[in-house]
Amino acid sequence: MIPNDSSSQIETSTKHETAPLEQIDNDVTPPIGVTPPQILAQDAAAGRRGAAWRLLYWIMENDPRAVVAVSSLDDDRLAQHLLEFIATGTWAGKPFVVPPPLRSSHARNRLRTLFMPGAGIDPGRTERILLKAIHDKRPLVRETAAYTLGIFGSPVATSELKEALRDPVQSVRLQAAKALGRVGDPTAVPALIGALRGADEQMGSQIFNSLVRLGQLAVPALVEASSSNSAWIRWHCVRALGGIKDNRALPVLVRALSDTDHSVAWMGAKGLIHFGKKSIGPVLRILTTTEMTPWLVETASFVLSNQSNYNPKLKPYLDPVVQQMRSVGFRVATPQSAQKALSRLIADGLIEP
Known part of the structure; x- marks a missing residue:
């Protein structure tokens, strides 16, 4: 009789339980199994999709062992694969069919929380992964990285986000503009104002929201840019100053009442109402x-x-x-x-x- 080997049993069990989900009915959640989250995290980092969806399932179930497994694993690949899944739905560059509980927008939002400081992944690792991902060849990954950097709120990301304002893909530029409004760095203001040149209404509105979110930090640069030769730039600066409602904006808004461009003049009037x-x-x-x-x-x-x-x-x-x-x-x-x-x-x- 061959003696029982607990380590071989775990290995066999893990291999069986983490079979690719593509082999199972897509609309039915297969058995979760008993593989410890620590092992699932290691296997998921190695690119095994069966382990990945089980680990994500436990995270969605708010199992503290799963979060600890993610936070304690010293392997950048797990965070990289997780960001990829949130962005594209794939895992380690491969198709990834997950059970229904992991398909919703809420699920992705919940998993994105792991990148927040103190919520799962080490902050240093998060920052490193996101700053690398914002240069990924896949637009969806760049877009997700920019969005997450904004929520993460790292001032170190400002230079990368300013560069992303020139990304060839509109959705990436929008997320970069949104993120710059969240990081709280006044050096982002000139870049946001500069991005207004050639911006369409959607991008212009996002830049406006970011400038207003930056609030008093944005006022000096907005006051300076309100004298631009471009009526489009003046209009946006006056609009943002009216939205921020800082007393330093009063002279600019009053001066705008007699602007040579009718739209700028009326934006000044609307801003003064505040x-x-x-x-x-x-x-x-x-x-x-x-x-x-x-x-x-x-x-x-x-x-x-x-x-x-x-x-x-x-x-x-x-x-x-x-x-x-x-x-x-x-x-x-x-x-x-x-x-x-x-x-x-x-x-x-x-x-x-």
Whole structure:
């Protein structure tokens, strides 16, 4: 009789239990088996798909042993294969048919959590894998790497993400722009603004969201770029400054009311609405110092009318100015009316000098 060998039994059991899932009904979850997650993690890193889906299944079941197996394995390949699966659905470059519980968007999102600091994979390994993957030849892998780098929030990734803004694939550029808004690095702002040149509406909207997310960090560069010769750049800068609502943006937004491009002027007016009473003084002052044009009448009266409607106490001061702006002799009458309203508002303590 041959004595029992526990190690050979585990090996035999592992080989049997981790047979490729393609051999099984795709809509039925096959037996999970009893192979320890530590062994499954090692086999999955080696590219064995049968072990991989079982390990992922245990992770989805919130089995702490599976997460420990992932976090304790000193092998970059497991993280590489996992990122590949999230991006393309393959494992180690091979087709990977997984059971229904692993096919959903939620499953991929749950597995992506393993790349977050303290959630599974070592942060140093995560950063190393993602920075390499963002140069992968497969667009889906680059896209997923950029997205995950943004969630990971590593400032080290800024230079790689800025480079990805020039990726030939639109979806990768979009994820890079989104990620740059999350890493919190002010050096990303000039790159985001520069990416606006030639950007379509979708890319422009994503860059806007990222700039607003960066908030005060983005203001200096946006203020500088708001003087660009490109109306497209000015429009986006004014839009972002209005969304950030930093007081340093007020002079830029007021100046935009008389921009030579009508769309920029109106974006300035819309941005000033967010500042409430703080916008009244600067708007009245520009009416006393700037040549009156039909566009300035439109945009400035929009801001003043909005404040008058929002705050009834301001109506006796602002409504006469708006009326003069809409009169035939607006070029002459508006500066005088604006100066009078400004003086009265300050004297009555309704706005700051």
